[in-house]
Amino acid sequence: MTDLNIYAEILISAYEHPKHKATVKDANAAKHEENISCGDKIDIYLKIKDKKIAKAGFTGTGCIISMGSADMLLDALEGKGVAEVVKMTKKDLLRIIGIDPGPVRMHCATLSLRAAKEAVFAYEGRKADASVKEL
Secondary structure, three states: OOHHHHHHHHHHHHHHOOOOEOOOOOOOEEEEEEEOOOOEEEEEEEEEEOOEEEEEEEEEEOOHHHHHHHHHHHHHHOOOEHHHHHHOOHHHHHHHHOOOOHHHHHHHHHHHHHHHHHHHHHHOOOOOOHHHHOO
């Protein structure tokens, strides 16, 4: 089995058995995002404590790429500082999920990162920067 196949299997597993698909009742940062081109919808919930992501969750509907990427991203975000989240790029996300979904499905993959970054910016009382629009 190739590395690409292994990462695809991990993404499918994250979609079928998500660890983070739930609301975070005491979240103090949240954001809703939609991918209008395909209909994917996601709500990201973050509990931020001491400038770190203490707990992360999501709810939503969408394809394997959007929902699997969301679960894998949130797993990677827990324990990270909010400054690290703000600095994350598409390249960081692709490293986390292990595959490049290609130009047509890239918006599916980056939906959760866009929502997480916007939630952190809102939590900090700041307007989202250009890095969010690039996603």
